[in-house]
Amino acid sequence: MRAPFHCPLSKFARRAWLAPALATLLSHEAHAQYRGPIAQTAPSFALDTPTSYENTPFTPRVEHMFKSWGDLIKSLNDKGVGIVVDYTSESAMALDAGNPGDTGYAHQIGVELDLDWDKLIGWRGFVTHAVIVNRAGHNMAADFGDKSLNGFEEIYGGGGNTAVHLVYVYGTQNLFHDKLQIAVGKMPVNIDFSASPLFCTFMNKSMCGNPKSLTRGAAGFGTYPGSTYGTRVRYWPTHGIYAQAGLYGVNPDLNTNKYDRTGFNFNTNLYTGVYVPVEIGVIPTFGHNQLVGHYKIGIAYDSSNYADNYYDIDNAPLALTKKAARMDNGKTQLWVEGDQMLIRNGHGPLNGLYVMTGIVRNTPESSPYLYQYYFGVVDRGFWRARPLDTFGIEVSRVTASSELVSTQWLDYARGIKLPANATYPQSHLSVLEATYSIHVLPGLTIQPDYQRIMRPNLQRNKPAIDAIGLKVHAVL
Template sequence: MFFSLGLPRPRKAAALLALLGLGASTACAADDLASRPYLFGDWGGTRTRLADDGIDFSFGYQNEAGHNYRGGDRRLTRMTDQWKAGVTLDLDKLWGWHDTVFTLLYTNRNGRNLDTDSRLGNLQQTQELYGRGQTTWLTKLTVEKGFFDHRLAIKAGRESEGDDFGYANCDFQNLSLCGSEEGNVFGRYWMNWPVSVWMVRGKWATSAHTYVQLGVYQQNPTYIDNAWMRRSAWKINNPGGTQGVVVPLEFGWTPTFGGYDGSYKFGVVYNSGGLPDLIEDANGQPRAITGLPGRQRDGAYSGYIAFLQQVSGINGGKGLTVGLRATAGDRQTSPVDRQFSLNLEYHGPFARSGDIIGLGFAATHASSRQADYQRLYNAYHPDDAGLVADSYEYVSELFYSWQPIRSVTLQPNLQYILHPGGTSENKNALVLGLKTVVAF
């Protein structure tokens, strides 16, 4: 049963098998399946020639499956997956546009969410891949232009804040250990993959190892409206309903300690559009009693740190890397107001260069203001009372990422969730997962 967790639905499985067969049948005899970076190989050398000419393709598939052995009220197995297809054009090589790059990427998500279907009650998903609409997204449409030997880089188009700001690495399957924490906590206005919004970002290299970058991103709740996503998320358009902008400012430092590279990021974020208050309605009265929409706050602030440092082995290769992330802010409007995480990854165990052992810990805090609202609501609506959560949800995850061949990764993982939802009222959960990644 364990190995069946990662299989797509029958139609998708058939399509995947057909693609695998096509890749195997068209690969050149000299192309080594075990070592080539793409399952379909180099297309008889065409892919390399195109990349040399400035056209670089990206095709991939990812599947995340999970089974809750403990927690929730039903024992279930659920799978969600994502296909991606994109191209990056070096416009300098193609048309002589100096230091200019165009990127286009589409993603398609499908599947079911274990957490909802088994009612785990958790704050952070056990399948980070699920969410933002199980549909097709225009995930990236950008042009980046460099100036002054690329000391200044300006990017504009459609993209998410999490692509450039914070720590976007996503090796773990639990959401609290994956991607930019700002999107995990303040996801009603800060977007992570696969969502894209209209944006512009400038990055200035202040020295060889320091930089500062500033972005302006559209804040529009339409982008996370399920009906709109199913109908229009793949389109190049500008939906109505923009409420303001999200402005992240980040300072970065990329030092080398003892021969090992590190990345240290410090950021502050301003959201000009604001969101509804958790407690007060538009008249300043408790909305738990009046039932009216929350008072619209004018804006919100938050901040984050994101550190990543290799500490042993061979720089950029085999060895231990330690990551630390934290974000906090926006107590007025966010049901979750802070998150902290620590992760350790050992690359190249057992003399296998592509394999990784990962161990991560995260704590996500449920807002005390949201808890105050729920207590008051329960007092006035005892027949419809809900759980009061005002503590931390603690997550730990252990995984082994195995590359049987270079283009395929199989990653079994074990997740334990203490106090799901930030309350001891929910059962602690134990989830067995399997993450599968294929690069075509």
């Protein structure tokens, strides 16, 4: 446990309205219990999410369905070996929109191996992480002609049906009493940036893991289960405040047959540039009940060349000339996100009523999406008789790039087929989701789910889709 951080406040600061918040933020008590970020109802992929007052934990603290296996894992943990084996299935059934009764099913079996090299050979502060998954199933959104970031079952994707897929393998080195951490290896961007264990409370792909307009907005924002070579540096100047920056390879063909949908292709021949994200975050707590919040702002630059959405090589509307699109150098992405616990229902970092909100912006000239907004409420332990149950409701809205829409209108007026499976110029898509995770027994949750998709594929000529779903998560 780290020693308390002492910061003498000036007379003005002591009298100012923000002094109590600063004092709480910088106190030892404020961070003592918030250790080890891990989404309670999702596959264990959020290891590096900076949502607690420590860097990457050695291995996720999870429940196990089988006590004998759990006891074995705990004994292995003491020796420096962490293993997590989990299973997630997601099923959905449409209620209307022309295909009532249509169903979709997808699953993932994940195996995670974490090694603490301090305990193994005495290499202090060095830990390695690796995850492989098996994925299979079908995304029901495709049945409705929706090729946008919407997906009823978020567990499907990233290569689709794969027997064994390498998600990541990387190492983290803590330095200067854990104030600085360096990560190097083959890893996704979204385990570090614009990440939250609250996101995968939900089943729709537009939010789980990270707001998907970032992933779809720039190829450089690699997301689980895809990964590229990269490095990330995170620095904690004091408890509850961090700054981090990364450098990752950009692979537009990640998780495709053209590259290697199994994740075991370590070649860089299809890399097109570098992705450089920077994020600053504040994690305050307020009051006697330690109501924790997570606030972050990030910006990233993708150095790759991308086709312009509107102009051709002669800077004329490409929809009219039908010449090759102009190639634009670089994309910029911005995200501002936050969540705040309003009511505490227990001792853990997720035990309480949270509100969460955020906005993402992409470069409209070469990205399919311009903005994504979201707002949600997550409440874990609100029912005293069911302290490990979780309720969530969220609304997300994504808007199409104005330049892309202008090109689509020109094509549509001339009767030319539109890309991205669109049958009408795109505008925006909204997702409403309500979900309830039932803690059945240690290591097992069952989660009924409801989703309403408005303007599927961002098209106003498509009727809204109502669907019910079921998510099952089990940790051996």
